[in-house]
Every structure is written in structure tokens, then in C-alpha cells.
Amino acid sequence: MSEPLLQAVNLECERDGRILFRNLSFAILPGTLIRVEGPNGSGKTTLLRILAGLNDSYSGDLLWRGHDRHTYREEFLRNMLYLGHRPGIKPLLSPMENLRALMAGRRSLPDKVLWQALEGTGLDGFQTVPCRNLSAGQQRRVALARLLVADEPLWILDEVFTAIDIHGVAALEKLLVERVENGGAVIVTTHHDLRLPSMHRVTLGGGDGYDH
Amino acid sequence: MTTEFTVTLRSPDTSVGTATAMKAVFIRDLKIALRQPQDLLNPLLFFVMVVTLFPLGVSPEVSFLQQAGSGILWVAALLSVLLSLDHLYRHDFDDGTLEQLVLQPQPLFLLVMAKSLAHWVLTGLPLVLLAPVLGVMVHLQGNSVAVLCLTLLIGTPVLSLIGSIGAALTLGLRAAGVLLSLLIIPLYIPVLIFGTGTVTAASEGAPVGGQLALMGAFLVLALTLAPFASAAALRISLSNS
Numbered sequence: 001m002s003e004p005l006l007q008a009v010n011l012e013c014e015r016d017g018r019i020l021f022r023n024l025s026f027a028i029l030p031g032t033l034i035r036v037e038g039p040n041g042s043g044k045t046t047l048l049r050i051l052a053g054l055n056d057s058y059s060g061d062l063l064w065r066g067h068d069r070h071t072y073r074e075e076f077l078r079n080m081l082y083l084g085h086r087p088g089i090k091p092l093l094s095p096m097e098n099l100r101a102l103m104a105g106r107r108s109l110p111d112k113v114l115w116q117a118l119e120g121t122g123l124d125g126f127q128t129v130p131c132r133n134l135s136a137g138q139q140r141r142v143a144l145a146r147l148l149v150a151d152e153p154l155w156i157l158d159e160v161f162t163a164i165d166i167h168g169v170a171a172l173e174k175l176l177v178e179r180v181e182n183g184g185a186v187i188v189t190t191h192h193d194l195r196l197p198s199m200h201r202v203t204l205g206g207g208d209g210y211d212h
Numbered sequence: 213m214t215t216e217f218t219v220t221l222r223s224p225d226t227s228v229g230t231a232t233a234m235k236a237v238f239i240r241d242l243k244i245a246l247r248q249p250q251d252l253l254n255p256l257l258f259f260v261m262v263v264t265l266f267p268l269g270v271s272p273e274v275s276f277l278q279q280a281g282s283g284i285l286w287v288a289a290l291l292s293v294l295l296s297l298d299h300l301y302r303h304d305f306d307d308g309t310l311e312q313l314v315l316q317p318q319p320l321f322l323l324v325m326a327k328s329l330a331h332w333v334l335t336g337l338p339l340v341l342l343a344p345v346l347g348v349m350v351h352l353q354g355n356s357v358a359v360l361c362l363t364l365l366i367g368t369p370v371l372s373l374i375g376s377i378g379a380a381l382t383l384g385l386r387a388a389g390v391l392l393s394l395l396i397i398p399l400y401i402p403v404l405i406f407g408t409g410t411v412t413a414a415s416e417g418a419p420v421g422g423q424l425a426l427m428g429a430f431l432v433l434a435l436t437l438a439p440f441a442s443a444a445a446l447r448i449s450l451s452n453s
Contacts, residue, residue, distance in 0.1 A: 054311055056451045077317040086308025092247045093240070101309075104236030105316035105323075108228055130247075 003065060004029050005079075005154045005185050006051060011060035013046055020046055021204050024060070030153060033180045034187040034200045042205030044189040045085065048158045051187065052082040078106075081152040085159055087143035091132035095123055095142040098131060102146055109149060117148040122168065137163040147175060154185045161192040233318045234326040241330035244303075251299060255292035255335050256342065262288035263346045274351050281350030282360055282411030289339045289364060290400055293371040296335045297396070298389055300327065300379040301446070305453075314450055321439040324446065328376045328439065329369075336368030352415070359414035363407040366427045373438035374399045380445035384453050403430060 004027035011024040020043030028034060036044045049055040051062070053069065053076065062069045064076040089098050099114045118127050121141040131139055140163050147155070161169050169192065176186055177196055188194070245252055266284045267277060304310040313323055343364050347357040378396040382388035410423040 052315065054314065054450050056447070074317050077315055080315070082311070082315055084308055084311050086306070086311065088308035088312040090240070090244055090303075090307060090309060092244050097240075097243070101236060101240045102312060104240075105228055105233040105313075105318060108232065 002030050004063075005065060006069075007061075007063040007066070008051070009061040009063065011047075011050065011058055011062075013043060013050060013058045015043070015046065015057075024202070024204075026202055028154065028185045028187055030185050031180055031183045032185055032198065032200055033176060033196055034185075034202055035194055036187065036189045036202045036204065038204035044204060045158055047202075047204065048082075048156050048187065048189060049084070052080065052084075052156045053077070054082070054084075079152050080154045080156060081146065081150050082156045083143055083146070083158065083160060085162075087140050089131050089139050089142050092130060094128045094130055095134070095145070096127045098142050099145055102143075103149065107149075107151070113149060114145075117145040118142070120148050121145045122171075135163075137165060137168070140164060141168065144172065147172075147179075153183070155179070155187070157186065157188045159189055159191075161190050161194075228318075230318045230322055233316060234322055237313070237323050237326040238330045241327060242333065245330075245334045251296075252334055252338070255296040256338050258295055259288050259292040259339055259342065260346065262291070263350065267350070277350040278352065278415065281347065281352045282356065282415070283408045284350060285343060285346055285360060286364075286367075286404055286407045286411075289343070289368065290371060290404055292339065293335055293368065293375060294393060294396065294400075296331070297375040297379045297392060300331055300376060301383050302379075302388075305383050305449070310446065311450060314446060320443040320446065324376065324380075324442045325435070325439040328373050328442070331376065332369045332372040336364075336372055339368060340364045352411070356411055356415040359420055360411045362424065363410045363427060366424065366431050367403050367407045370403050370427075370430050370434045371400060373434040373442075374403075376442040377438055377445055380442045380449060383446070383449035403427070406430070 006028040008027075009025050012022045013020045024047075026034070036047055038044050046055060050058050053073070064072050069076050088102060089095075090101070093101065095118050096111070096114060099118060100111070103109055103114065115127060118124070121144050123138060123141055123145070126134060126138065131142060134142070140160075144160065144164075160172065164172065173194070173196060176188075180186060180196075180198065263284055266280075270276070270280075301310060304313065314320060316323060340361055343361050344357050347360050352360060375396055378392045378399075381395065382392045385391060406423055406427050410420050410427065413423060414420050
């Protein structure tokens with residue numbers, strides 16, 4: 001078995017005096033997909049934000065490839081892609097400009113590749129239309145276009161299926177499966193009924209979390 | 213539609229340098245602002261209106277305006293920068309781009325510096341460019357107008373940089389506007405005192421080199437320390453959201 005990318009050891013998080021999870025330990029291995037499950041308010045998004053390094057109010061350890069994540073912050077960020085609830089899309093910019101801005105801090109890609117990535121997410125013909133004229137689903141697709149050009153081994157995806165139509169969901173599922181088959185690691189939350197082969201689960205809301 | 217994925221750590225040569233990332237942040241902010249010009253015009257209009265209303269409301273006497281002119285311009289500039297601060301991170305916070313900014317591998321304080329710089333180019337710099345016209349309107353004498361512009365040129369970036377700390381700190385709050393003013397105005401006071409003091413000294417014919425050097429020191433101090441504070445504040449605000 002290969003080395004875990006990200007490892008959570010005895011994570012505990014308290015919010016507004018309520019313990020969301022405690023003694024939560026799991027490892028994210030290359031070539032696996034983990035689905036974080038739990039009812040509304042059970043702390044799924046909080047957990048993902050903690051894993052991504054956006055939320056520091058937790059106790060326990062997070063290890064990036066066996067080392068303390070804080071020490072390897074830059075390396076961790078270079079190898080992790082996070083898509084949150086809020087898609088990170090500027091309404092005044094076109095999909096093309098948005099994607100270019102989002103990728104600018106990560107990899108320099110030629111415009112042609114970005115254009116094709118937008119085509120691949122079903123936004124052909126909309127590449128230069130301001131995003132505020134697009135529907136909610138189309139705006140999410142702009143954010144999802146990043147997945148087509150991403151080479152980060154770890155993806156942290158929060159509610160990615162929101163506002164995506166049936167065909168989009170199927171394409172995205174296929175992408176995730178391919179991704180995992182090729183050795184990527186994906187951790188997702190979704191209320192969508194996701195049934196993918198080799199899917200592991202982390203369940204929140206039942207008090208103690210358990211290892212997959 | 214997908215390319216071959218492999219789980220290898222990214223080699224440094226494929227990654228984007230810090231300067232490129234800073235430039236991208238800067239350009240993106242300018243582009244967005246130029247597509248929403250009313251947000252740009254608001255602080256400028258405020259600046260012009262305050263300076264115009266002063267002679268009408270207080271006194272149009274040349275002697276009064278000559279004495280109070282630099283103060284009026286500086287206070288108006290300071291307040292109009294304050295007015296624009298709430299927008300600095302608010303939109304980015306709401307649409308999720310701020311999260312992506314924080315997760316960029318480059319040092320956050322440098323990206324924040326690029327954002328502050330963009331804020332200055334969009335609000336501070338237009339004020340500096342307008343100042344000579346308004347300076348003449350309040351009867352500042354030749355040399356004083358030049359000195360006034362120079363103090364604004366050095367002072368307004370300080371206002372943007374310090375303001376960025378306050379904007380970042382109050383990001384998660386609902387009544388951010390009031391708290392932002394309370395937090396930031398005390399820090400603006402030294403800049404205001406030296407800014408107006410320098411112009412007053414110039415109008416009296418006194419040398420201003422020392423005061424300008426001190427303002428320059430403020431700028432260096434703000435440029436080196438404020439981005440660190442803003443970056444830390446952004447992390448805190450995002451952590452609590």
C-alpha cells in the first residue's frame with residue numbers, strides 16, 4: 001500500500017460549544033475516493049476546510065506525506081486542490097478570465113488548454129460571456145473546469161454536484177473515477193447519491209468518527 | 213477529455229513564480245474594478261464634494277482657505293479611502309475567490325501586497341491626480357500644491373496598506389463598517405498630522421525635507437509590516453467563517 005497523502009490523527013473540532021467530531025482519524029491514500037457523510041450541520045464542510053488548511057480551529061494532527069503540514073505548507077498547497085461551496089468565480093469576468101486567474105497562481109497554461117477545458121465542461125460558446133450572465137450551474141462548471149487541467153494529487157471537493165444537471169453529474173462522476181484509477185486521491189462531500197467503485201466513507205454526526 | 217493523471221509531486225519548474233502570481237492578482241483586481249466604474253467613482257466624487265462644500269459651508273475667504281486647505285484635502289482623501297476599504301476583500305470573500313487566494317502556494321503576504329497596491333492604484337492614485345485642481349481651488353500657493361501632491365503620493369499608499377489590515381480583520385462581521393472606521397482611524401492619525409503639517413510648513417516657507425522623509429519612513433514601515441498583519445487577519449477571518 002502506498003504512502004498516505006494526507007493523514008488526520010485524532011482530529012477534534014468544536015463549534016459554538018458543540019463538538020462536531022472527536023478522535024477522528026483517517027488517511028487519504030493515492031487512488032482512493034473518500035466520501036464524507038453526515039446530516040446537515042454535522043461538520044462536513046468544516047472538516048473539509050480543516051483538511052484544506054482554511055480553518056485552524058481544531059486540535060489533533062494533520063500530516064502531509066508523514067510530516068507536519070504546517071512545516072510543509074507550500075508543498076502541501078502546491079499538491080492540493082480545494083473547491084468550496086462558493087465557487088470562486090468573479091461575476092464580472094468571463095469564464096476564460098476566471099479560469100486564467102484561478103490557474104495563474106498554480107501553473108502557467110496556454111490559453112488553448114484553458115479554452116478546451118471550458119469546452120470540456122460544457123461551456124463551449126460561453127468562454128467570453130461575463131459570468132454574471134451565466135446560470136448558477138454554469139458558474140459551477142467554470143470552477144469545475146479546473147479539475148480538467150489540475151495535476152494536483154489531492155482534491156478536496158465540497159458539494160461539487162450542487163446545481164449541476166444530470167449529464168454534468170454523470171461526466172463528473174466519470175472524471176472522478178478516472179482520476180482515482182490514475183492514482184489521484186479525492187475527498188468529497190455531497191448529498192447526491194454517489195456510488196463509485198472503491199469508495200470509502202467517513203461518517204460524521206455519530207459522535208466518534210471511524211477509520212475507513 | 214482528461215489528460216493522464218499521475219501522482220507525482222509537482223516539480224518546482226512547472227510551478228508559477230511569486231512575481232507572476234502577484235501580477236495576476238493585481239491585473240485581475242484592476243480588470244474587475246474597471247468593469248464596475250461606479251465603485252471607482254464613488255470615493256473620488258466624495259473627495260471632490262467634501263472639498264467643494266467646505267468653502268460653501270464654512271467660509272469662502274481666501275485667508276481661511278489657504279490656512280485650512282491642506283487639512284480639508286487630507287481629511288477628505290483619508291475619508292474617501294476609508295469609504296472604499298470595505299470593498300477590498302468583501303466581494304472576494306463572498307464569492308469564494310479569497311479562499312482560493314489563501315490556498316495559493318505563494319506567500320500570502322505578497323499576494324495581499326499586490327491587492328493593496330491594486331487598491332491604491334484604483335483609489336489613492338486618482339486622488340493624488342485630482343489634488344492639484346482642488347488645491348488651486350482652495351487657494352494653495354504654487355509650492356504648497358506640489359508639496360500637497362507629494363504628501364498624498366507618499367501618504368495614500370500607507371492608507372491603503374493599513375486599511376487592508378482593518379478590512380481583513382472585520383471581514384467576517386456583519387456591522388463591519390463602523391468597527392473598521394474605529395479600528396483604522398487611530399492608525400491614520402499620524403499620517404494625517406504629518407501630511408497636513410508638511411503642507412503647512414511648505415506654505416510658510418519652512419524646509420519640508422525632514423517631514424517628507426518621515427512620511428517616507430511611514431510608507432516603508434507600512435509596506436513591510438502591514439501585508440503580514442493583513443495576511444494573518446485574513447486567515448483568522450476565513451477560519452471563523
